[in-house]
Amino acid sequence: MRFFTINFLFSVFISFMMFYAVFVQPESPGNIGSLARIMKNFGIEKLVLVDPCEITEETYKFAVHARDIVDSAIVVKTFEEALNLLDFSIGTTSVYGGKHSVHRISVTPEEIVKNMSKEGKIGIVIGRESSGLTNEELLCCDIIVTIP
Secondary structure, eight states: OOOOOHHHHHHHHHTTSEEEEEEESOOOHHHHHHHHHHHHHHTOOEEEEESOOOOOHHHHHHHTTOHHHHHTOEEESSHHHHHHTOSEEEEEESSSOSTTOOOOOOOOHHHHHHTSOTTOEEEEEEOBTTTBSOHHHHHHSSEEEEOO
C-alpha cells in the first residue's frame, strides 16, 4: 500500500483546476502588484479585481515580473459578478473570534478537495486591506479559511 502526503495529493488534484485570486475593492495600487507577484510565484495566473482602485505605476513596481497578470486582470464592479465567474469560492478572513464573526466549522484539506470539481474554477477571495470581507460576503463563499 502506498501512502502520500496531503500536499502531494492536493498538488496532483489542483493541477486539473483553474485557480483565481479575487481581490475585493483593493485600496492600494501597490497591493494589487504585490498580489500579482505572489500569484506568479505560486503559478496562479487569473486575477479578478472587484471595484478596484486605479492601476498605477506603483502597481507595476510592486508586481516586478508579474506585469502580465496585472494586464490580464478581469475587472468587475460587484462581488456577485466575481462569484459568478467561479465554481467554488474560498473566502479568507482574519483570526477567528469576536461577537461579529461568521460561524465557521473546521474542515480538513481532504474535505475541501472532496467538495471541489476537478475541472472547476476555484477562487481564493481576499478582502479590503482595511476591513477584509464583510460577513455578508463571507456567507456567500463556499468555505471560509483563516490564514494565520
